Amino acid sequence: MDLSFTKEELEFRDEVRAFLDEKLPEELSEKVRIGGELEKEDMDRWHAILNEQGWLATGWPTEFGGPGWSPVEKHIFDEEAAKAHAPRIVPFGLAMLGPVLQKFGSKEQQDEILPRILDGSDWWCQGYSEPGAGSDLASLKTRAVRDGDDYVINGQKTWTTLGQHANKIFCLVRTKTDGKPQEGISFILVDLDTPGIEMRPIKLIEGGHEVNEVFFTDVRVPAENLVGEENQGWTIAKFLLTHERTNIAGVGFSMQGLTELKALARRVKRNGKPLIENPLFAARIAQMEIDLEAMKITNLRMLYTAQTQGAPGPETSILKIKGTVIRQTQNELARRALGPAAAPFPSEDMFGNAALVEPEDVHNAATYFNNRKLSIFGGSNEIQRNILSKAMLEL
Structure with a gap:
């Protein structure tokens, strides 16, 4: 290879x-x-x-x-x-729904929706997680009941990223209650202007508005909006999450983050010397760089497999785990380097010290807190380890 x-x-x-x-x-x-x-x-x-x-x-x-x-x-x-x-x-239409429609969607859905994703006519968001059904997605309770030519949807979705900008949402809904939970889930497309939908903002710890909760009350959706077959949603969800987890890994962003972290460690001084010369801090950076190099090789191996044998399977969980841990480690080390200047609201006198605070440093706390989500969304890292142990190690 x-x-x-x-x-x-x-x-x-x-x-x-x-x-x-x-x-x-x-x-x-x-x-x-x-x-x-x-x-x-x-x-x-x-x-x-x-x-x-x-x-x-x-x-x-x-x-x-x-x-x-x-x-x-x-x-x-x-x-x-x-x-x-x-x-x-923004991945929801391009990296998630697009591949789903290309594999599972009808010709009519492909012809109508894919061009609108490309030209920006439609902005999609993802309706997967619910209160009590995040990592354990199979326990979702939002119901879709067939009524003539429509499905009637009732329930709630949460952590809907950038939903405030969207005009469409793709949802996992429960269409059957008996049997295994995974067997009663369907994948459906919903126009957010449909009567009965309410989107409420969720304010984040640093004051930002990135995620939302969405409520469905007797929302009527045309049955033709179903993607694939009824109760095939779990298969579609697993296909979509494979794409999402590879995207979350963010190898390129981690590489750029390492470059920026090293530049910060050269700029910030402790006891008159650049922080990067501190043996303990340098060792932490070195360990993270080793992990990143190993992930890069793993990523290239998976790309080779995808190019020669088709889309990879559960091994994408490796990238999701390592990629998110590496990025969180970078955020943590940057906060260690900045010390008091990493506070969410640095005092004005800090801005007079050009060697300590640069424009990018001001957002350090917001980035740190926001990226705690990386090891949770897209399937928590604990769930990814379960997937690897079951699907690859056969434990």
């Missing part, structure tokens, strides 16, 4: 770098670099630039409007975009 890039892949990397250098707006890149909160307009702007280039749906085949990239080319693009501080592509 040769994990080095080919000549053609290196040429593709140069093309990506040239595109990012020319087309990525400097103000967007700077906002991402310092950890500022992106507005919907920021995300839409970057999506439109990528769509014009034909590079928005990086994982889609050409027949559905994607660039038809190989898994390695997609990896190269993600890595270079992270280095350039490009806004992360």
